[in-house]
Amino acid sequence: FEDIKNFVSFCSRNILVILGISCVIAVIALIAVGISHNKALTHNVKYGIVLDAGSSHTSLYIYSWRAEKENDTGIVQQIEECKVAGPGISKYFKKTHYISIKLTKCMDRARKVIPMSKHQETPVYLGAGEDMRLLRMESEQLADRVMAAVIRSLSDYPFNFQGATIISGQEEGAYGWITINYLLGNFIQKSKWLKEVSEGINHKKTFGALDLGGASTQITFVNEKYTLVSPENFLPFRLYGKDYNVYTHSFLCYGKDQTLWQKLAKDIQVSSDGILSDPCFHSGYEKIVNVSDLYKTPCTKRFKRTLPFDQFKIQGTGNYEQCQQSILELFNTSYCPYYQCAFNGIFLPPLQGSFGAFSAFYFVMDFLNLTSEKVSQEEAIRRIGSFCSQSWKVVKTSFPEVDKKQLSEYCFSGTYILSLLLHGYHFTSNSWENIYFMGKIRGANTGWPLGYMLNLTNMIPAEQPFSPPLSHSTYMFLMFFFSLMLAIAIITAFYILNNPSYVWEEMIQQ
Template identity: 70%
Template sequence: MIRATQVVPKSQHQETPVYLGATAGMRLLRIENEQLADKVLAAVARSLSNYHFDFQGARIITGQEEGAYGWITINYLLGKFTQKVSWLNLKPNEDSDLETYGALDLGGASTQITFVPPNKKIESPSNTLHFRLYGRDYSVYTHSFLCYGKDQALRQKLAKDIQVGTNGILRDPCFHPGYETVMNVSDLYSSPCTKRFEMTLPFDQFQIQGTGNYQQCRQSILQLFNTSYCPYSHCSFNGIFLPPVHGDFGAFSAYYYVMEFLNFTSEETRSQEEMTETMEKFCSQPWEELKTYFGDVKEKYLSEYCFSGAYILSLLLSGYHFTAESWKNIHFMGKIQSSNVGWTLGYMLNLTNMIPAEQPLPTPLSHSTYVFLMVLFSLILVAVAIVGVFIFHKPSYFWKDMV
């Protein structure tokens, strides 16, 4: 908000709306302690009300909303909702179908996948959202996997792997060789996401010792995805309906930050074999050597990149069933035209009604094109007038040439 007070002119503060939407972290808190979640929102609302902006309230948005707003953001910034009209084609073709991007969002507590299936058939009504934007109807598939953001997924994996027989030592392949840290059992089980793995342990703390093996790490992660049943024609995991992925996807938030660190965001698409080879080398790199090479990166983040990279590849390939062919359609995005990619812009566009339901009246000519045509037509008219005057005053010259 301090930044907003500096950017927005003071004369416009009172007419500038401010919205606050809380996502998966607060959704988890509401599951665990609804009264505490309400108190947090109330405290935030009081704080924001102290500024001279037009505060419109704070609320916890649903996972569906989070997915939909991310989808809106990407396609709005890419210009996928509107069709450009040239002066040679003043009316857009109503039958032409603008191909939208799908949206892949990965946070700390949840992850969302949202896209328009080609056949518009979505077997699970709870995963369907309908939009009418710029005169077009969209039937959008979306699902939010609570507890499958990268931070909560790591906690799930640790809770799954820690056993009574480990004597308080967990040798974990998702951390680098030589890495060690101590974790409280109470902290591990404090999240609603780890309740299904909770058990009575004979120790209050346990030590994590990294072994740095990507393949073993990936196998441990895959155990978080239950693919043993599917009540639909096609599923992702945990019995959740997922149409076959289609078209291009923009992957943002933690997808982008992790893959950028691992150098997987370049224009040249890496094959699965190349990414696997890179991950195997990275995860097996000794912790002390890694700290020396990446001294400017916080140790908490640096220690988890092996897990996060393995988790992203497992989620996209095994959870969402991207193939070697469709993988090239995933574009890891941090910004589009200097605007951050995420759900927040879509949230604001929706609340401020900045995306119309109907197609606005087109402006077929740009100002420069309009000026050019006016000058051209004026010159043509002047030329015609000069020829007409010449013919009028010297008709014999004109007829002589004709003969």
């Protein structure tokens, strides 16, 4: 009898140990299955690099987006910006080997920001803008030499180099239009927008885009009623499952820098003593200009004359009205083969909706304190007129930290922007209220590179997101099985511990 009792006790203890081990195994299994199935999945992130080779400098932008996309277009965000030291690439046509040296720092930065495992699949694109378009007008051979040096340099990096091209003015305008509408949430619904940008704005329609560089200016907006009037000025896009047909035109030589050269070349023709009294510069301002520099750009060729001097002196007189009159002489409004034109015989459909003005539009107007609040057209004219009327001595004292060359040209640039918008693009006192001067939106730069990257994602095949390690049915089965196992083990152990005598009697009877 004693032996049987000891045997039963031994068996009971072993059963409880086995049940305990089963409980532990079941708990561990439940935790492991739950964690592995429900842990946050790593998104299949793609990267892209766009280099914007502009007129004054080159900027590198790094973008990322999830490979699974949204209606065939990537949800792209800017994650890095790097400014390449030195001027724009067009300035290196005599010393093209410097291009590779200048690009090194920013390309090495891209190596560090983008995971090494993604290097080979990351596309790299360089787009050269207005200054390279001018260089190509002057000499295709020189432009080809510069672009060849760029291609050699970028091909040496471990990325997927897609090419370097001189983008057209239309592309520059259209991609800028894509950028600001994407950042404002006009293509896809976003949960939050910047209050200072979005407040009071109707997002049901797209914004128009106004871009101003050193050599060209672009206007782009949707107005599909007039696509047949001048089809060469319209470009089609498909973004986030919707088709767009946008009007866009680029006015080469009408960027703020080249327009100034044009104005000087026009005005100096009437001077016989090499003195140019210029109302677009502050009174007391003086500058010597080489005639050879004046005629170096293709934009001034139409004004080229044999002058009786090699240099001339600019003497500022600081008068807004006279400055504007001189600028307007550069706009040919006497000829229009359509029922409505901007200037120089270029078709411009009726303006529609709100407009985002960026690049030099923003930088100049921001300096003149015309972007922090909604300023009427009349007030903008008054403020710029007041600024132009100040003496050069007062202006230098008021802005000691600003580069003197840039500071001296703000009167001209502000007057030119108003002239372009009001007389070139025909904004009225009412439609002026629909212009929003924009620098960055949600931390991303306005301009064509982001728009280009968004459009490019349409051509990159979408990929499936990373899947959980277990299918839903397998996950549910394992969770049920181990839960049942745990429940049976706990109930059995509880029963044995609470009824030891009954179990013992049953064992004895047997």
